[in-house]
Amino acid sequence: MSIAATQKRSFSAILWDYLTTVDHKKVAHLYLFGGGFFFLLGGLEALIIRIQLIKPMNDFISAGFYNEMFTMHGTTMIFLAAMPLILALMNAAMPLQIGARDVAFPFLNALGVWLFIFGGILLNMSWFLGGAPDAGWTSYVPLATDSATHGVDFYVLGLQIAGAGTLMSGINFLATIINMRAPGMTYMRMPLFTWTTFITSVLILFAFPALTIGLFLLMFDRMFGSAFFNAALGGNAIIWEHLFWIFGHPEVYILILPIFGIFSEIFATFSKKRLFGYTAMVFATMLIAFLGFMVWAHHMFTVGLGAMANSIFAVATMAIAVPTGIKIFNWLATMWGGSIKINSAMLWSLGFIPTFTIGGMTGVMLGSAVADYQYHDTYFVVAHFHYVIVGGTVFGIFAGLHYWWPKMFGRILNETLGKWTFWVFFFGFHFTFFVQHFLGLMGMPRRYWVFLNDQELDLGNFISTIGAFLMGVGVIMFLWNVIATAVKGEKAEADPWDGRTLEWSIPSPPPFYNFKQVPLVRGLDALWIEKTEGNKQMTPGEPLDDIHMPNGSILPFIMSLGFFIAGIGFIYQVDHKLWYIVLYGGMALALGTMVVRSLKDDLGFYVKKEELEREAK
Amino acid sequence: MENTNSDKIRAYQKQKNKEEMQKHLISFGLMIVLTIIAFVIVATGIMDKMFVIPVLVILAAIQVAFQFYYFMHMKDKGHEMPATMIYGGVWGALLTLAGLGVISWW
Structure with a gap:
């Protein structure tokens, strides 16, 4: 392996390596490339939306196409950009932070990433096959059941496939964190990013089944003549909203909790201080996750659940501000009196605090059921959730990428370009969304194709569009940074940031087995403890011995391909019976691969002790 | 051994x-x-x-x-975490059902 790495390999060899990899670090790369691609796509859709709204009564795109555009923007950004990018960072950093050699189920990890990629491709194929989904990212029935094109079918099948991948990643991370921590790493010594990954995985485990069930019901209503949501046949359309938001609200915490973890790592590292209130941070995260499951109906205040239900959900919603506030103050206290170094990762983190706080404040405003009747379905809501998702999740992803890029790729992202990216994106973001609060309060409804002249909405919308382009420039600068770094970036040492946690105790990028000897953890911020005692490296927690590693496999790719083909069959079997061939063919491929996987033992391989000793010299 | x-x-x-x-x-x-x-x-x-x-x-x-x-x-011993997860899930599901029941029929 060490010899192969030093030689230049052909493109097809690298491609085959990635197609068959089960290594969490390469799976992280796949999540990053896939999620990054869909992030650009979703950004492009956002720009088209903003161009349409640059002036009153614009006709840049048609009304129907506009519906497809905002539906796909939301769906893509949540399911195909934000979540995979978060999973990329989790895969890249979490196993290293707990001193593990891989995740608990490496095969499942590869299966998860390929299901996501194929699900995303399936969803986006709808653009070329008669029209994308056009019922909003929430896909409310009866709009979704009545939508005439195959768009919503692509939504259902694409998300079902991608969602299955996410669910198995969640289970995988849970098993990894419970079982594979290095000796000495108790739960209360885990780095905060590992903690938030753990709690996020619990959320994934409990929230995604609700989406799965909702999507199945919608699929049967649209394709097989059932009537779960058809009031005329005794169904109930509100059930979809409940199922969607029972999933959908925990989903927003799935998007933000790992980001809280990233910021906790960055603030502690670049303030050269232990994270303030570590225990409080852990329990605040748990509390947010717990409360996150009992507030879903605040998305449905105007449905008519009644004053009692609305009040209960309003109070529960506002309660979440308390643990979130604890976190904000802990981050500020971490920096207080610290030896602060402001670089790109730190800039994104500093920009996050005021931005996310504004988003949280509008969140509490929206949480008030009475006031929500005014805000509901206006641009105020749009501004709110972009402040928390862009100002939280996207800022956090950029921060995390700057922070862990050396560990993932062995090179440090350019700092000058990184800072420029931050300032351009930061100002662009606030230009775009700050005015939208006021557009919403002035009564501009969301998801409308055009707005009228002389309603004082012109200037706000114009500013918003300019801001969106600034954000686009920011993203392009980041891409430029990535390419420039890949071509002639500064090589990273093992520990470029003077880090505190285990991932910085091994080379950048790490060898495929991560740790030659699993380290002994003696407390929170394990590496920092060794540094304060003058040790150059971690104390090994085991003697040098053979390392057991999993073999690569093409099966996850083929299995996902099978489900992808079956998905196409499901979508088109309503048109012609011949499509059943595709459906059954795809299923046969997927199930056949499962049989192969089950019957054929793959016991992995050993990296010999002698080889490890040779490398050490 | x-x-x-x-x-x-x-x-x-x-x-x-x-x-x-x-x-x-x-x-x-x-x-x-x-x-x-x-x-x-x-x-x-x-x-x-x-x-x-x-x-x-x-x-x-x-x-x-x-x-x-x-x-x-x-x-058996060593199943505290699965038990926590399972009972957590049961608790969450019950709460959800109770919530839906209350807002539907109360």
Whole structure:
């Protein structure tokens, strides 16, 4: 392996390596490339939306196409950009932070990433096959059941496939964190990013089944003549909203909790201080996750659940501000009196605090059921959730990428370009969304194709569009940074940031087995403890011995391909019976691969002790 | 474990496995009996509808407990985390159902 790495390999060899990899670090790369691609796509859709709204009564795109555009923007950004990018960072950093050699189920990890990629491709194929989904990212029935094109079918099948991948990643991370921590790493010594990954995985485990069930019901209503949501046949359309938001609200915490973890790592590292209130941070995260499951109906205040239900959900919603506030103050206290170094990762983190706080404040405003009747379905809501998702999740992803890029790729992202990216994106973001609060309060409804002249909405919308382009420039600068770094970036040492946690105790990028000897953890911020005692490296927690590693496999790719083909069959079997061939063919491929996987033992391989000793010299 | 006690350990392990198997078979038999009882109650109609449903729910709960504790090994040591997860999930599902029930019928 060490010899192969030093030689230049052909493109097809690298491609085959990635197609068959089960290594969490390469799976992280796949999540990053896939999620990054869909992030650009979703950004492009956002720009088209903003161009349409640059002036009153614009006709840049048609009304129907506009519906497809905002539906796909939301769906893509949540399911195909934000979540995979978060999973990329989790895969890249979490196993290293707990001193593990891989995740608990490496095969499942590869299966998860390929299901996501194929699900995303399936969803986006709808653009070329008669029209994308056009019922909003929430896909409310009866709009979704009545939508005439195959768009919503692509939504259902694409998300079902991608969602299955996410669910198995969640289970995988849970098993990894419970079982594979290095000796000495108790739960209360885990780095905060590992903690938030753990709690996020619990959320994934409990929230995604609700989406799965909702999507199945919608699929049967649209394709097989059932009537779960058809009031005329005794169904109930509100059930979809409940199922969607029972999933959908925990989903927003799935998007933000790992980001809280990233910021906790960055603030502690670049303030050269232990994270303030570590225990409080852990329990605040748990509390947010717990409360996150009992507030879903605040998305449905105007449905008519009644004053009692609305009040209960309003109070529960506002309660979440308390643990979130604890976190904000802990981050500020971490920096207080610290030896602060402001670089790109730190800039994104500093920009996050005021931005996310504004988003949280509008969140509490929206949480008030009475006031929500005014805000509901206006641009105020749009501004709110972009402040928390862009100002939280996207800022956090950029921060995390700057922070862990050396560990993932062995090179440090350019700092000058990184800072420029931050300032351009930061100002662009606030230009775009700050005015939208006021557009919403002035009564501009969301998801409308055009707005009228002389309603004082012109200037706000114009500013918003300019801001969106600034954000686009920011993203392009980041891409430029990535390419420039890949071509002639500064090589990273093992520990470029003077880090505190285990991932910085091994080379950048790490060898495929991560740790030659699993380290002994003696407390929170394990590496920092060794540094304060003058040790150059971690104390090994085991003697040098053979390392057991999993073999690569093409099966996850083929299995996902099978489900992808079956998905196409499901979508088109309503048109012609011949499509059943595709459906059954795809299923046969997927199930056949499962049989192969089950019957054929793959016991992995050993990296010999002698080889490890040779490398050490 | 290549020591002088290995024979004893092996015998102990064998005994353990045998007991484990017995417990499995007993619980499996009980589950079948419970299922038969449930079917008989419904098929013969010997009970009032008002009683049938709670009885079936109780029988189902017992079966779930057997499943968790014997077949999924929750009675054994080292299963605290799975137990936390399972009961957390059950709790979440119950809360959700209670919430939906209350806003639908209260």
